[in-house]
Amino acid sequence: MxxxxxxxxxxxxxxxxxxxxxxSNHPIIKAAVKAQQNYLNALLGYQEQGPKYWQLCRELAVIQNPDLADDVTKWRKHTLRLALSKLGFTADDVERHANAAYNAFADARSNIxxxxxxxxxxxxxxxxxxxxxxxxxxxxxxxxxxxxxxxxxxxxxxxxxxxxxxxxxxxxxxxxxxxxxxxxxxxxxxxxxxxxxxxxxxxxxxxxxxxxxxxxxxxxxxxxxxxxxxxxxxx
Missing domain, CATH: 3.40.50.1000 (HAD superfamily/HAD-like)
Structure with missing residues (x-):
């Protein structure tokens, strides 16, 4: 048509x-989000925050910096750092785990x-x-x-x-x-x-x-x- x-x-x-x-991007995104979540859930204290924790941190990140809405990569990385910082990780551990979690996401995201x-x-x-x-x-x-x-x-x-x-x-x-x-x-x-x-x-x-x-x-x-x-x- x-x-x-x-x-x-x-x-x-x-x-x-x-x-x-x-x-079709739907299964790709679903797999990428799962890969990131699997990494985060293995970290001390993350899974105990409940299933809405990621979304709450994501919303808070863009409230703090509205320009993130135009860059989904920066938004995700900022949210990862925010979520881990709120759990009390040291600055070095925040960076290490945020980078590793994002890489898990990105690897699955490009499996197309x-x-x-x-x-x-x-x-x-x-x-x-x-x-x-x-x-x-x-x-x-x-x-x-x-x-x-x-x-x-x-x-x-x-x-x-x-x-x-x-x-x-x-x-x-x-x-x-x-x-x-x-x-x-x-x-x-x-x-x-x-x-x-x-x-x-x-x-x-x-x-x-x-x-x-x-x-x-x-x-x-x-x-x-x-x-x-x-x-x-x-x-």
């Missing part, structure tokens, strides 16, 4: 969200294998368009098989404010020396991907396959139900 809500202008760049757009059919789709699209990735997530793309598929990878926090803010789209246009209207952004979230692209003056494709509820009521330029509908644009 492909539905055009607005006429598409010529574009030269296809920008992709990563998580839940090019692969993108399917061959999606890789082939990207290869075919790359013959006609410049491909970039714009993500709010903290996946380490160099650790799995998307590492050589994009001319540019921009991540929230590291490179600017999270979508739907326009910063990452602005940086992509500047780096590639193209007008933002020449960027067609594809993503699964109305709230971040579609709203962000629309606000930035890019064109947008909503991959509507998550069954989620979104706050944003604007329309994507194009709606698809399967990523392979993008073959429509291969000349």
């Amino acid at each position: 492909i539905r055009f809500n607005r006429a598409i202008k010529p574009f030269s760049v296809m920008s992709f969200d990563l998580d839940d757009t090019l692969y 294998v993108v399917s061959d059919d999606v890789l082939n789709l990207l290869d075919n699209l790359a013959k006609h368009f410049t491909l970039v990735a714009i993500t709010n997530g903290n996946v380490e793309i160099e650790r799995f098989n998307l590492h050589d598929k994009f001319e540019l990878v921009l991540q929230a926090g590291m490179h600017g404010k999270a979508k739907p803010h326009s910063t990452l789209f602005d940086k992509a246009a500047t780096h590639l020396n193209v007008a933002k209207s020449e960027i067609l952004h594809i993503g699964d979230s109305l709230d971040t991907d579609v709203q962000g692209a629309n606000n930035a003056g890019c064109q947008s494709v909503w991959l509507n396959d998550q069954g989620a509820n979104y706050a944003y009521k604007g329309l994507a330029d194009i709606e698809i139900a399967n990523i392979h509908a993008l073959t429509h644009f291969i000349k």
Whole structure:
């Protein structure tokens, strides 16, 4: 299925969200969170704080530093340090255990294998368009098989404010020396991907396959139900 809500202008760049757009991220995140939790639960006093302790520390971290909301890696690392500090660990032990817990998370977080059919789709699209990735997530793309598929990878926090803010789209246009209207952004979230692209003056494709509820009521330029509908644009 492909539905055009607005006429598409010529574009030269296809920008992709990563998580839940090019692969299913739900089992990956679940495994990464479990790996981190297993490490923390083995530490003296952590498990006794109860199942809500992590979330309470996470909320406290972003209250103390609202800018963390734009960088999920820093937010997680800050939360780990905060949670361990509150348990009375020494500064050295806080750093050691926070780094080890984050590494457990990151190792599982990047345990991704993108399917061959999606890789082939990207290869075919790359013959006609410049491909970039714009993500709010903290996946380490160099650790799995998307590492050589994009001319540019921009991540929230590291490179600017999270979508739907326009910063990452602005940086992509500047780096590639193209007008933002020449960027067609594809993503699964109305709230971040579609709203962000629309606000930035890019064109947008909503991959509507998550069954989620979104706050944003604007329309994507194009709606698809399967990523392979993008073959429509291969000349």
